[in-house]
Amino acid sequence: MFLFLLLCTSGLLLRGDAQDRAALWRGNDRSGRCQYTFNVPSPTEASCPQTGGPEVEGLKARLSLLEVLVSRLTGGDTGGPQGATARDQTELHKSLNRVTGERNLLQGEKERLEQELLGLQRRMEEMRRETERLRNKPFGLARPAGGSRPSHLITRPNRQGDSSSLRDSAWEIGPQGFQELKAEVTEVPAPDGSEENTGCGDLISVGEPVTHRKADTIAGKYGVWMQDPEAVSPYGPNMIWRIDTIGSDVRQLYGYEDMEQLTKGFPSKVLLLPELVESTGSTLYRGSLYYQRRRSRSLIRFDLASESIAARRDLPHAGFHGQFPYSWGGYTDIDLSVDEQGLWAVYSSSKAKGAIVISQLDPNSLEVKKSWETNIRKNSVSNSFIICGKLYTVASYTSPDTIINYMYDTRTSQGKSVAIPFKNKYRYNSMIDYNLAQRKLFAWDNFHMVSYDLRLGRQE
Template identity: 80%
Template sequence: MFLLLLLCLCGLLVRGDAQDRAALWRGNDRSGRCQYTFTVPSPVESSCPQTGGPETEGLKARLNLLEVMVSRLTGGDTGGSQVTRDRAQTDLQEALNRATGERNLLQGEKERLERELGALQRRMEEMRRETERLRNKPCPPQTPVVPPNPPLLNSGLMRPAGDSSPLSHLMTSRQGDSSSLGDPSWQYGSPGFQEVKAEVTEVPAPDGSDGSTGCGDLVWVAEPVTHRRADNIAGKYGVWMQDPEAVSPYGPNMIWRIDTIGAEVRQVFGYEDMEQLSKGFPSKVLLLPELVESTGATMYRGSLYYQRRRSRTLIRYDLASESIAARRDLPHAGFHGQYPYSWGGYTDIDLSVDEQGLWAVYSTSKAKGAIVISQLDPHSLQVKKSWETNIRKISVANSFIICGKLYTVASYAAPDTFINYMYDTATSQGKAIALPFKNKYLYNCMIDYNMAQKKLFAWDNYHLVSYDLRLGRRQVN
C-alpha cells in the first residue's frame, strides 16, 4: 500500500513538472490568420528527427504532383468544356441550317409537283370534255382520198410534178429523194435499199360490184376511232386482238388485251365484246407460263401466238386448255432490240394473221436488217416459206399484212404520216406507195390487221384505236 502511494506521488510530481514547462502562444501566420500553438516538450526524445528526411521529401513530391494534376484538370476542364460547347453549338447550328435548307427544297419540290398535278388534272378535264364533245358530235361522211374514177392515171404512172394531184409531191422519190416517206425521228442517210426508188402507182377505189370484203390492194384508211384509254403506266404500250376464226369456249366477239410495260409481262385480259372493253370490265384473265416480249402477239383459231421474252422462241398458247401447245425458234431471227421497228420496244418479231394464215415479220443478220416475211404453220410454228424485202426494218414505224401483202407505216409519232411501202408475196415484188395515215395520239406502237372486222387495230400512246379501211382490185392495163 505504501509502495502504491509512493508511485502516485512521483507521477504527480512529474506531471506538474511537465505542466510547468508547457507553453501556449498565439500569432499571425504567413497569410495573416490568427494561429494558436500549444507546445509540450517530449519527456523521452531529446531532439526531433530531421525534417528533411525521405518520408517528408516523398510526401512533398506527391503533394506537389497532386497539386499540379489538380491545377491541370481544373484549368483543362474549364478550357476544354468551353471549346467543346462552342464546337457543339457550331455543329448544331450547321445541322439546323442544313435541315432548314432541305426543308425549303422539299417544300419547293412539293409546290412544283402540286402545280404539275393541277396542270395534269386540268388537261384530263379538258380531254374528258373534248371526248364528250366528239362523242356527241355527228360523224361527217368520209370521202376517200383517191376518187373512184381517178383522172390521174397515165399508163399506170403518176402525173408530172406540177400537177395538183394529192400524190404529186411523191414524184421526187423517182429521183431518189425519199425524205417525204421516212420517219423524221430516224435519219440514216442513204441506206442503199431500193424500195424508195420504185415507181408509185395509184390504185382505184373499189366499185360497187367489188365491195370491200374480198382481197385486194389497200387503197384507203379512215380516221382512227378510240375505244378505250389504258388505266395506268403499264398500258402506254400494248397489243389488243380479236380472233378472226374463234373457237370454243370463246366467241367471235371476244377481245383480248396485253399491257406490255413491265419486267414480267404475262397477264392477258379478255372482254366479252367491244362494249365491255370500253368500260374496262374483263371477264377473263389468263396468266401465261412464259413471259411476253413486246407488242407482236396475235390471236388465231383459239390460240395466242407470241414471242418469248429475250429469245427468238415463238409460243402457241391454247386458250381452251390454258397451256402451251407448241414452241419453236424462228431460225436466225434477231431478238431483244437487234432489229426493231423505229419506235423501239424490242419489236424484233411481229406476228400477224390475214386471209392466208399466220405470218412473222422480222430480220436476220444475213438480211442485214432488211424485213424478212415468213409464213408459218399455225399448228407447229414451222416456217413454210420466206421472202426477203428491200426495206430496212428499223426505217419504218410498224407494219401489217393484208391478203399476203406487207404494208409499212413511215412514222409512229407524226400526226399525219403515210403507209409508204407494199410488198406482195404473190409476186415477190415491192414498191413505194403513199396512203395517208393518222397517229392521233402521237406514239403508235402496234398496228395489226383484223380480217374478221376488216379493220386495223392499233395501240397509240395508251389508247386502243381502230381504223376502217378499204380494199380494191389492182388495175390491169
C-alpha cells in the first residue's frame, strides 16, 4: 500500500512539473489564418528523432517558392545551372545565325541597287551626249519664197507611221524632236493698272514658275498632276492627283490630301487603273479621271469613288500613238483638259492634215458635242491648254524663255498669233494644263511639278 501511494505521488509531481514547462503558441500560418500550437516537453526523450515545427515548414515553403522562381527564369527547365548555360548558348547561336543571314541579304540588295544605279548613270550620260549632239546640229529651216519673213506659221514635218513602233517615244530622241519651230507673232500691249482679272477674258500674262515637288525616280521625268475643280465624295476639293508616265505599264494614280502632302511626298491613296494610260493628257472632273487608253483613240472615264470604268468611247478620227503628237513627242496625240465650260479634247486627224482640232465632250458619255479645226499644226507647238473656251499653245518645251504663240477662241471660231512670255524653268516641259480649282497653270517640267499664276483681261 505504501508503495502504491509513493508511485501516485511521483506521477502527480512529474505531471505538475510538465505543466509548468508546457507552452501554448498562437500565430498566423502562411495563408493568414490563426493557428494554435501546444508544446509539452517529453519527460523521457532528450531530443526528437526528426526535426520539424513551424520554422522548418516555413523554410520548406520558401525553398519551394525559390525553386518555382528559378524554374520560370530558366524557361521551365529544372536541369540545373549546366542545362541553363547550354540553352543560353543555343539561343545565342540561333540569334547570331539569323543576324548573319539578314546581313547577307542586305549586302546582296545593296550590290544589286549599286549595279542598277551605275546602269542608270550610264544611260543618262548617253542621253546627255546624244542631246548635246542633236542640239548642235543645224535645223536648216527654209523660208517661203518671196519674203524675208514667213507669212504663215512654220511647221515641221509630220511624223507619220510612228504608231507601228513598239518603243515609248519618251526614249526616242531624234533630230525632229528638238526642232522648236516658232510662229509669226503679234505683240500684245502690256496691261495698264485699270484692268482687272475678271476671270474669263483673254490671257494677259503668266507668272514665274513655282516648284512644288520633284519626282523620286526616272519614271517621273514625264507625268501629269491635276486637281478636280468639282470634287466628289469621298475625296475632298484639296486632293491632288499624280501619274508618272514613263514606261510601258502606266496605270498607277497617286492621291495626296493637299498640296502640303504632295510636297512631302506622302500619298494617302494609290489607285490601280484598269486600262493602261497613254502619255500626259489626263484630267480630272466631277469625281472622274479622264484619260486616253494606251495605243488607241479610246477615251476612258474612270470613277474614283467606285474605282471602276464609268464610260468608254473612241474619239472619232483622232490620231493616236505618235501620229499627231506635240513637238516634244511622248505620244501626246490626245490632250484632255477642263475649264469653265467643261471637258475638252485637243488632237488632230488625217482629215485635218495635222492641224489642231478642238472638241467639247459630254463629261458623262464622252460624246463629241462640237468641234473646231484651227490653222496651226499640232506638231509645231510643244503643248497647249484651254481657258474660258480659248486654246493657247506654247512654242517651245526646252527654251527657258519661250512664248505662248497662238490663241484660238471657240466662241468666235477665230485664231490669232500672240506673244505672251512663258518660262520652262527646268527645260523639258512635257505637260501644261489649266487648273480651274486654283485658277493656275499646272506643268510637269523635267521631273518637277510646277505651277504658274495667271492674269486675264476683261470679259469682252
